[in-house]
Each structure stands twice: as structure tokens, then as C-alpha cells.
Amino acid sequence: AQTVTQSQPEMSVQEAETVTLSCTYDTSESDYYLFWYKQPPSRQMILVIRQEAYKQQNATENRFSVNFQKAAKSFSLKISDSQLGDAAMYFCAYRPYISNFGNEKLTFGTGTRLTIIP
Amino acid sequence: DTAVSQTPKYLVTQMGNDKSIKCEQNLGHDTMYWYKQDSKKFLKIMFSYNNKELIINETVPNRFSPKSPDKAHLNLHINSLELGDSAVYFCASSQEAGPYNSPLHFGNGTRLTVT
Numbered sequence: 706a707q708t709v710t711q712s713q714p715e716m717s718v719q720e721a722e723t724v725t726l727s728c729t730y731d732t733s734e735s736d737y738y739l740f741w742y743k744q745p746p747s748r749q750m751i752l753v754i755r756q757e758a759y760k761q762q763n764a765t766e767n768r769f770s771v772n773f774q775k776a777a778k779s780f781s782l783k784i785s786d787s788q789l790g791d792a793a794m795y796f797c798a799y800r801p802y803i804s805n806f807g808n809e810k811l812t813f814g815t816g817t818r819l820t821i822i823p
Numbered sequence: 824d825t826a827v828s829q830t831p832k833y834l835v836t837q838m839g840n841d842k843s844i845k846c847e848q849n850l851g852h853d854t855m856y857w858y859k860q861d862s863k864k865f866l867k868i869m870f871s872y873n874n875k876e877l878i879i880n881e882t883v884p885n886r887f888s889p890k891s892p893d894k895a896h897l898n899l900h901i902n903s904l905e906l907g908d909s910a911v912y913f914c915a916s917s918q919e920a921g922p923y924n925s926p927l928h929f930g931n932g933t934r935l936t937v938t
Contacts, residue, residue, distance in 0.1 A: 740926060744864075750913060750929035794864060810856070810879055811927060813866040 707732045709799050711814035718787045719822050725772075726782045726817045728797030734758075736802035739773065739780045740811070745793040753795070756780065758802070784819075792821045826850050829914050829930035836904055837938055844899045844933045846914030853918060854878075855897035856927065857889060860911040869912075872897055901935075909937045 708731045718724035730739070741753040756764045756773050763771050768785045784791055797814040827848045836842050848855065856879075857869040871879035875891045886902045901908060914930040 742929075748911065748932045748934075750915075750927075750932075752926050752928075755926055796866065810868045810871060810881075811858075811866075812868075816864045 707734075707799050707801070707812045709797050709812050709814040711795075711797055711817050713817045714815070715818045715820070717820040717822055718784075720787055720789060722787055723783060723785045724787055724819065726784075726795050726797075726819065728780045728782070728814055730778050730780065730797070730799050732778070732799065732801070734801050738800045738802065739771075740798040740800070741769070741771070741780075741782045742796045742798060742813075743791075743793045744796065744816075745790075750796075754782065787821050789821050789823065792819060794818050827914055827916055827928050827930040829912075829933050831933060832931065833934050833936075835936045835938065838904055838906060840904050841900070841902045842904060842935070843901070844912055844914075844935070846897045846899070846930060848895055848914075848916040848928070848930075850916055850928060851918070852916035852925070852928070853894050854916060855891065855894070856915040856917075857897065857899050858913040858915060858929075860913060860932070862910070866913070870897075870899075904935075904937045906937050909935055911935070 710729045737758045739756045743751045743753045754766045770783045772781045794816045796816045798811045829846050854873045856871045860866045869883045870889045872891045888900045891897045911932045911934050913932045915927040917927045918925040
């Protein structure tokens with residue numbers, strides 16, 4: 706079974722600084738997807754960034770980028786120029802690459818609560 | 824326009840009652856899911872449906888019964904509610920298209936409190 710581990714329950718960063726959130730996962734699959742989702746106090750689950758395992762290039766999305774280390778099964782999220790609106794729970798998630806419709810469930814980590822210090 | 828909408832947003836009820844949560848998506852996706860987020864914020868899948876057909880049922884008690892009248896709707900009915908059912912329930916949808924699958928789009932969640 707796949708597992709996703711986020712070893713940092715809480716992190717804080719000064720506004721405008723850079724912070725990195727860690728995520729490791731365990732799988733025997735060679736093809737899969739990895740995601741970072743953000744959950745602000747509003748409770749909404751917002752997709753931040755996505756990485757396909759077959760792509761060697763790290764995904765970037767404006768101030769958000771990932772460091773994907775497939776061999777180490779590590780998928781960290783870097784947030785540059787942190788803003789107050791970045792304060793949220795961040796969840797790392799794994800999904801297998803299966804073309805079996807409807808069976809593509811996400812496995813989530815336990816989350817990291819990010820606080821932005823003004 | 825709301826892509827995945829759930830109602831109600833909050834639900835407070837007593838033990839033993841039966842309640843339903845409704846979910847609708849207007850994205851044209853053919854797969855829908857129910858996830859449960861417990862008090863420690865842990866998210867776990869409960870069910871998935873593809874074109875109205877149940878695909879995933881993750882050892883959820885029989886008191887939970889999803890119903891999908893069409894591929895745009897996936898409702899969750901819960902019988903004989905228990906204190907441990909208190910959680911936030913998220914509906915989600917995605918478009919499965921062979922090797923390429925869209926990311927999950929989540930609703931805003933329904934906070935269920937059982938007293």
C-alpha cells in the first residue's frame with residue numbers, strides 16, 4: 706500500500722522569505738502522480754502543483770516549485786516570497802498511474818500547517 | 824461559477840438520525856469521490872463513482888450509502904449517525920481519460936457534527 710509522510714506538522718516563515726515543506730512517499734509503482742494541495746481556513750482544498758513521475762523536470766507554478774527526487778521518493782514544496790495568503794494546511798498527495806476509470810484514489814499525507822509571520 | 828458544490832455547508836444533528844449530503848459538479852467530469860477529513864485533518868477516501876458505477880468502497884460502514892443518479896451528482900446518505908461520524912466530508916470530481924487524468928477538484932466540504 707502506498708503511504709505519504711509529512712514529517713513537519715507545523716512550519717513558520719517570515720513574510721517574503723522562502724520555506725520548504727517536506728514530503729516522502731512509499732510505493733512500488735514506477736508511474737504515478739504527486740500533488741500538493743493547500744487548505745486555508747476557509748476549508749477549501751486548492752491544488753497548488755502537480756508532478757508526473759515520468760517527468761524529470763521539476764514542476765513550477767509561479768512562486769511554488771517542487772524538488773522531486775524519484776529515487777529517494779521525496780517530493781518537497783518550495784514557496785518563494787511567502788505571502789500572508791499562503792498561510793494554510795498543505796497536503797502532499799500521491800495517486801497511482803492507473804487507466805482503470807474511477808480507481809485513481811489520492812493518498813494524502815497528514816499535512817503541514819504553515820504560518821506566515823508578518 | 825462553482826465547479827463542485829456541496830450542500831449543506833454545516834450539518835449539526837443528534838446521534839441516531841439519518842442525514843444526507845448532496846454534491847453536484849458542473850465540470851463534465853465522469854468520476855466523483857467522497858473523502859472524509861477527521862479532527863486531525865487526515866483525509867481519506869471513502870467512495871468513488873465512475874459514470875454512476877461504484878468503483879472504490881474503502882471499508883466504510885454500511886451506514887454510509889452513496890448514490891449517483893447521474894454522473895454530475897453524487898450524494899452521501901448516512902444512517903444511524905454516531906459521534907465518530909463527526910468530520911468534514913469532501914466531494915471531489917475528476918476526468919479520467921486513459922493515461923491522462925485531471926487533478927481532483929474538491930468541493931468546499933460539509934462539516935458534520937453529531938451530538
